[in-house]
Amino acid sequence: xxxxxxxxAVQKSDNEAGRKLLHSLALEEDxxxxxxxxxxxxxxxxxxxxxxxxxxxxxxxxxxxxxxxCKVTGVSVKGSSTEVDAINTAIGKEKESYDFYEQxxxxxxxxxxxxxxxxxAAEEREHEIILVHYYEYLTDPVDWFTRVERHSLxxx
Amino acid sequence: MTTxxxxxxxxxxxxxxxxxxxxxxxxxxxxxKR
Numbered sequence: 001x002x003x004x005x006x007x008x009a010v011q012k013s014d015n016e017a018g019r020k021l022l023h024s025l026a027l028e029e030d031x032x033x034x035x036x037x038x039x040x041x042x043x044x045x046x047x048x049x050x051x052x053x054x055x056x057x058x059x060x061x062x063x064x065x066x067x068x069x070c071k072v073t074g075v076s077v078k079g080s081s082t083e084v085d086a087i088n089t090a091i092g093k094e095k096e097s098y099d100f101y102e103q104x105x106x107x108x109x110x111x112x113x114x115x116x117x118x119x120x121a122a123e124e125r126e127h128e129i130i131l132v133h134y135y136e137y138l139t140d141p142v143d144w145f146t147r148v149e150r151h152s153l154x155x156x
Numbered sequence: 157m158t159t160x161x162x163x164x165x166x167x168x169x170x171x172x173x174x175x176x177x178x179x180x181x182x183x184x185x186x187x188x189k190r
Contacts, residue, residue, distance in 0.1 A: 033175035040168045104167050
């Protein structure tokens, strides 16, 4: 997609849950970026994969924030068709990222490289799952709340 | 730089581009941008 066009609707949305979620996702993408740049420069200088401290919380804080925001907004949430389409596209992008990192972990030369790519892949998977929840919440909030009350969001 | 190191650097460059794209996409939807 044209990078920013489809998400304009989300940007203009009054939907606090969505804006909080996407802001948190952006922060996590920024952490990935910083770690990747750190590794890149280390390899440039030392010709080897460095030990990198990267211990994601497996989506726990993201899920707590998202569910909390959804509870505040409740079932009266309104998502435009453009906003829903944008979330759908974002889900596809997260899946592409997951597939890329998963492949890199399989092709890794160093154990630290494999572990790093596996951790990032797991976090991208969490992003995909939480965006699917957001999509479901936007399109059928009553059903989404019913299912979340029955099963923990941790069940994915 | 060896072929293996070139492959690693190439993958890292792709990953950096993916994250920059993702960060930009999500940031444009954040409350701070409203």
